[in-house]
Amino acid sequence: MKLKKIQLHPFGGVENRSFTFHDGLNVIEGPNEFGKSTLSNALWHALFTHSKLTPSKLNKTMGRWLPKPNGDHVQVSLQFEADGKSWTLQKSWGARAESSLEESGGQSIVDPNTVQDKLFELLQRNEATWQHVLFVNQAQLTQTVHELQKNANRIDNIQPFVLGAASIPGDISADDLQDAIDEKIRDHYGRWDRDSDGPQKGRGIGNPWAQGVGPLLSAYYGQERVRAEYHKVIAHEKQVDTLNSQIRQVQEQLKEDQEFVETGQELRNGLAQRGSLEEKEKGFEKELKRLKKVMTDWPGAAKIIESKELEYNDVTKNLKTLERELEIAEQLKAAENFKKGYKRILDSKEQLKAASERLATLNSISADLLSELKNLDQKIKELQIKLEAQKLNASIESQQPKKVTITRGAEAAEDISLDSGENWNATADGKVTFDFDDLSIRVESGNSDVNQLLDGIQVAKDRQQEILRTLKVDDIATAIAADESYKETLAEENRLKGLYKSALQDQTEEYWKSKIAELDALPQTRSIEVLKDERSSSFQKEARLKAEIQQEKDNIEEWTKEYKTPDLLTDTIINTTTEQKETVSKLEKLPSLPDGFDSVPEYFDKLDKKATIQRQMNDQLTGLNIELAELSGASPEKTAEELREELDLQERVFQRRVNEGLALQRIESKLEKIVANRDEADPMANLETSIAAYFSNLTSNRYQKVRLDGNAPVEVIGPNSLEIDLLSQGTAGSLALATRLAMAELYLDEMKGFLILDDPFTDMDPSRREAAHICLGKFSENHQVILFTCHPEHAAEIIKLTSAARAEMTER
């Protein structure tokens, strides 16, 4: 932006004045009252102050520029070049607040916001840059010198030094800001464990940290202390409520029973009498009931006895008949068994008869003959064995059919028929004989006397046959079988004889027969079970009737003994009735039993119980009251309501602290990111070089360098190097101007812009001033400079030494 012309109409004490600027260095010279400050402010407000202001802001911002005494508005018009175009800006504040920005040959903007936005766009640098870097008033330069000298020993980096030295408020180095935020976070979270979100080591209000407690923990402790107290009070109140509730309950119960107990005490004597009289009355009633029953029963008792005795006799008679029938029934039952026994006798007798008859048909084999037979048989077998040892093989063959009788050993002769040429072979024991036709061929073994053997066999066999004939059996086996059969049948006959005898049971068969005949003559009866049941019930009836009869007899005896006669009994009833009436009459005069009770003892029982409970409850009440008094004595100083209010406040405070902590962390995080990005392209990188260059020029090369300690200029280096704090006022002023010019150059960079300077040479001696003029002239070759001065000689010098020109002023 390049300024062309400004008109104040009106502004402050200026009614209507214009200044026309040219490129390069513009000098505006005049005494202090001339209006330099007015012009500077008019320019500033035209560029940066919104035309639409609240009343208070108007008063605060523009109030001093309203024309005295009654001016209601101020107005500034400004012509400038920017963005390659010419612009006309007009702003007025107060009664005629408005803005307009017109591009030469273009559109005009009148909306104050849009005008201001467009202005910021054309200004390229922000308001603060213009204010602190490009609008350098005298006070700022003086401050720069002052800051330089004051801070020389503690400046620790270039950026804050430069900005601080140039008296640019607000700007802060990243390190300082980071340190401050770190410190703030450390302080804020002092003794607070962010991981567990509570006090470090869990030290709550029971064991609080004393040192290093940050605002967050402090607020937390504050909150928790009040909370604990609040809960304590609530607990106390609950305790009191509980006790009060118990007391009320006891009191209500006491009250409930109090009337009952008090009334009961008053009634006690009367009711005590009532108790005994009621008992007596009940006794009379019971007695009368009994007497009346006797009175009713006595006359009928004799008839009852008579009637029951008749019945008793019938039952007794009937019982006898029953007994007889039962006896027969039992005999009949026994007869069945008797008949079975008799049948067994007849059966066994029949079987015996059959066995005897069978025995009679069998041979009785003589034991001697049978033994002889067996011996003969044995002997024959032995002889035959011997004979068989004399074995002969015989063979015959006939040339023509022939019948031959062959006798081998002791065997019987056999007849064989041989066909023509037929061969016959056989063996023979000891001897073989062939008889045919008239020929007899006998062959004998030559080893022993075969014939003797054969004879012995034959003798034995003959004897056998003789015995068999005697025994009338065919062979020895039959003899043995006949012997065995005979013996078996004989044994059977003996067994049946035993059975028969046993069945007779030592009686004769005639006895059995006559007995059966007797039994068959008995009459038929009911079953034994039916008879026994009937007999049992008859026995019971008999016993009952007997007892009843006895009871009646006893009653009569008792009544007679007690009352003598029924008439006298009537007298007793009358007397008792009279006594009962007297008792009832007495009862009617006594207090009555309260409702809900059946008797005085029941009432007294309840009364006593309630009185006991009352005493216990009174004791309990006393205890509760003492407990409550103790509790009340220990009442907390503050009420729950007060503490709740306090707790609300503390909770709000704590929440604010929590939010602050989180905000600090977010700020820290964002700052770290900005610093990380900043390291890649530091806009202030060339600043110290630029300062050194300007400073060298301003001191006519007396100092060529600025020595840095870290980033801090601590020494200006030249032929006579000096610590910064030893710089003269003039040299410090030069350093301040160098700093200012370097800063302005840095910010104006490639852009079109202007620098406002207000009497920058005041503290310089002529030689330094000259150097400054030259230096400024050089600066103004690239940037428009508006230089205010109240020193005519300064103005003249700079105009002489540079291409500077005075700004043209027009007064209307």
Added chain:
Amino acid sequence: MALKILHTADNHIGLSFAKYPDEIRERLIEERFLALERLVETANQQKAHFFVVAGDLFDKQTVAKRLIKRTVSILAKFEGDSVLVLAGNHDYYEGSENKLWLTFKSEAEGTCVTPLLKQETKEFESDAGRVCFYACPCPSKHSSDHMIGWTSDCDKEEDTVHIGIAHGNVDGFGLDSDNRYFNMSETDFQNSGLDSWLLGHIHVPFPKSGTTGNPSFFMPGIHTPDSIKCTHPGYAWLIEISDSKAFTYQQLTPGGIRFVRISDSLTDSDDVQKLSLRCDEMELKNTILNFQLEGRLDEEGKKAFKELCTKLSGECLHFSDESTIATVLDAAAISAKFPDGTIPNSLLLDLLNDEEHPEDAQIALEIMESINAQ
């Protein structure tokens, strides 16, 4: 002649006001007596027949004896027939061992001050006719049951004014969602068959408007404010009951201090100006003023607000500021404060983009300002 009753309640003598500085606390404690004195004076000037305290004359059971003594001495200055003091839920009476009421009774002996500590009727023959009061004291601090049921069983004579005195919440009127404060209802009042009820407990007055009619109950409200929650100046009723049992009632304002909390939102310097004018309308020397303001102000507005707070701190009986007012920090404001390219400028603009945490930029700015202030 109309029967006149001055009806107050919830005087809460004994409140400690512990969170306030000593001198303010003493002033607040004193105010509770002074307001009571004003009421007694008014009652005497109005020639009231009865002075009824419907519970919570005292704030707690552990009120110092000297405070009880002073309270009784103030009440004893009443020149009418009787001062009837009901035990409320704060100064409940649970039995004969209660030290608070033992002291009170002892001090009140021989005066016109009568504590109402049990359910009973108190009948008086005044200049204005016969009146029967039905005392329904609280036996504890909390109870889900009210204490007025018994009155419906009492025989009531036609020519007598029947007035109930009770303490507790009324359905639909106060806040007692847990039903812990002797909750009563319109139906309970109707069932009682009394001409009206003088109640205590709720710190705001009822009826809300009007001066005539036969409301089923009166609630005077606290007699002088006791906390920031109390937005009114402190009230009591002066009730007149004609022979025909028509009620007229006048609201008294015995309070000498005000608690005021302002919870507006400020957006610009004009709002601060309006706030200042609003404060100017208050009697600041008797006002406990608390700001819980929010919003955002530009630097000028914040400065004005700070000046206002400083002024109020000097002029108010007590002033506290719990406001959370952010500084209007927009890009323009930041640009006006920090040159382009500087760390503060970059950081603040970045923070400004975090719309969820508008306060962050302000906090960062304060840190920056604190660094510069060094």
